[in-house]
Amino acid sequence: MDLNFTPEERAFRERMREFFTTEIPQRIRDEVQRGEHVARDDLVEAQRILNAHGLATPHWPKAWGGQDWSPVQLYIYQDEMQQACVPPPLGFNTNMVGPVIAQFGSEAQKKQFLPATANLDIWWCQGFSEPGAGSDLASLRTTAVRDGDHYVINGQKTWTTLAQYADWIFCLARTDREAKKQMGISFILIDMKTPGVSIRPIQTIDGGVEVNEVWFDEVRVPVENLVGEENKGWDYAKFLLGNERTGIARVGVSKARIRRIKQLAALERVGDRPMIDEPHFREKVAAVEVELKALEITQLRVVADERSHQHGKPNPASSILKLKGSELQQATTELLMDVVGPYILPYDDHEDGRNEPRVGPDFAAEAAPTYFNWRKISIYGGSNEIQRNIVAKAILGF
Numbered sequence: 317m318d319l320n321f322t323p324e325e326r327a328f329r330e331r332m333r334e335f336f337t338t339e340i341p342q343r344i345r346d347e348v349q350r351g352e353h354v355a356r357d358d359l360v361e362a363q364r365i366l367n368a369h370g371l372a373t374p375h376w377p378k379a380w381g382g383q384d385w386s387p388v389q390l391y392i393y394q395d396e397m398q399q400a401c402v403p404p405p406l407g408f409n410t411n412m413v414g415p416v417i418a419q420f421g422s423e424a425q426k427k428q429f430l431p432a433t434a435n436l437d438i439w440w441c442q443g444f445s446e447p448g449a450g451s452d453l454a455s456l457r458t459t460a461v462r463d464g465d466h467y468v469i470n471g472q473k474t475w476t477t478l479a480q481y482a483d484w485i486f487c488l489a490r491t492d493r494e495a496k497k498q499m500g501i502s503f504i505l506i507d508m509k510t511p512g513v514s515i516r517p518i519q520t521i522d523g524g525v526e527v528n529e530v531w532f533d534e535v536r537v538p539v540e541n542l543v544g545e546e547n548k549g550w551d552y553a554k555f556l557l558g559n560e561r562t563g564i565a566r567v568g569v570s571k572a573r574i575r576r577i578k579q580l581a582a583l584e585r586v587g588d589r590p591m592i593d594e595p596h597f598r599e600k601v602a603a604v605e606v607e608l609k610a611l612e613i614t615q616l617r618v619v620a621d622e623r624s625h626q627h628g629k630p631n632p633a634s635s636i637l638k639l640k641g642s643e644l645q646q647a648t649t650e651l652l653m654d655v656v657g658p659y660i661l662p663y664d665d666h667e668d669g670r671n672e673p674r675v676g677p678d679f680a681a682e683a684a685p686t687y688f689n690w691r692k693i694s695i696y697g698g699s700n701e702i703q704r705n706i707v708a709k710a711i712l713g714f
């Protein structure tokens with residue numbers, strides 16, 4: 317296993333860094349750095365710039381805009397994008413439904429959806445989870461009943477991220493109620509404007525509304541919107557969930573946040589010295605940095621393993637990356653809370669129309685909402701308890 321980068325890979329890193337730090341508007345990267353909710357239009361603008369340069373979907377098949385890069389190149393691309401605080405291409409489009417359509421969709425679906433999905437002309441949301449069907453996803457109860465050349469969909473999805481922006485939703489729905497639970501599920505694409513689709517926002521602990529309930533009441537969907545074969549949706553869902561690998565640790569995101577925390581801690585004072593010189597705080601930052609370095613090396617080992625094997629199957633080590641990566645991202649939000657200190661307490665949301673001057677430094681306003689919002693990272697994409705089960709079974713052999 318060789319963890320060193322070749323001269324070509326180092327040159328590739330330089331090219332990526334140059335692109336991300338010069339082509340994506342500073343204004344958008346600043347929003348990401350401050351931990352703000354990036355506005356819809358800014359996400360679209362950033363993804364279109366990436367797509368115009370072949371950088372929105374490098375992992376897709378070449379025929380549909382992929383780059384045929386090695387796992388190492390993909391890793392470097394993600395790391396540099398994260399460190400430059402570039403909002404990543406919308407995961408629902410580029411990591412989830414896009415690869416599923418490219419692999420299992422009809423030619424008509426590929427033509428209709430893939431270019432528009434890469435360019436974020438279509439905004440997708442993910443309709444998998446339901447009340448009572450999160451970790452145990454195969455228990456889902458939304459039904460799709462065939463009626464001539466349509467399916468009629470009834471049921472409820474929940475935690476649907478950014479459904480309020482979405483043009484289309486990709487759903488798992490039960491097409492055979494008699495079959496064993498994993499066997500009777502299909503993968504169906506639904507236009508959000510179809511009569512009978514409704515959205516109810518869910519307010520989260522940070523005060524934002526980024527998740528929703530999506531309800532289907534007698535929603536008629538043409539059978540052409542079935543992806544692949546009826547009742548094979550579980551296989552496509554597993555392919556989709558296994559598609560995201562090393563980037564899941566988001567080491568670059570944590571590195572960028574620690575850089576910012578150090579800058580801010582140099583400005584804040586504790587007694588007669590800057591906070592960054594306070595020994596207890598330094599110890600806490602160092603502990604997170606050491607763990608982050610260990611995670612980065614683990615991630616490189618996974619990438620090196622993919623480089624030597626090219627086995628094409630999700631590596632169970634990605635569960636370790638998700639687990640540790642989410643814990644460290646959350647740890648960085650705690651460090652920022654330490655820097656902000658008592659200024660985390662005032663309710664200071666200027667989106668609600670207040671116009672008094674901010675209490676405390678500018679960066680204080682985002683610290684608590686981000687801290688609360690990022691609790692989600694250890695829940696979505698398979699909770700950390702579920703990742704531990706996978707590690708126990710697939711790696712430790714229990």
Ligand SMILES: Cc1cc2nc3c(=O)[nH]c(=O)nc-3n(C[C@H](O)[C@H](O)[C@H](O)COP(=O)(O)OP(=O)(O)OC[C@H]3O[C@@H](n4cnc5c(N)ncnc54)[C@H](O)[C@@H]3O)c2cc1C
Binds near residue numbers: 445446474475477
């Ligand atoms: C912010 C956010 C955004 C999301 N966005 C989307 C989205 O866009 N689309 C979508 O489809 N879903 C989305 N989800 C849903 C997400 O995938 C589920 O929340 C997740 O799979 C957990 O399911 P659950 O919430 O039903 O919890 P449950 O599965 O009910 O779990 C409750 C608790 O029990 C633990 N647990 C459950 N089973 C086991 C087990 N076998 N062993 C040990 N512990 C267990 C869990 O770890 C958790 O702590 C989102 C979730 C969040 C928080």
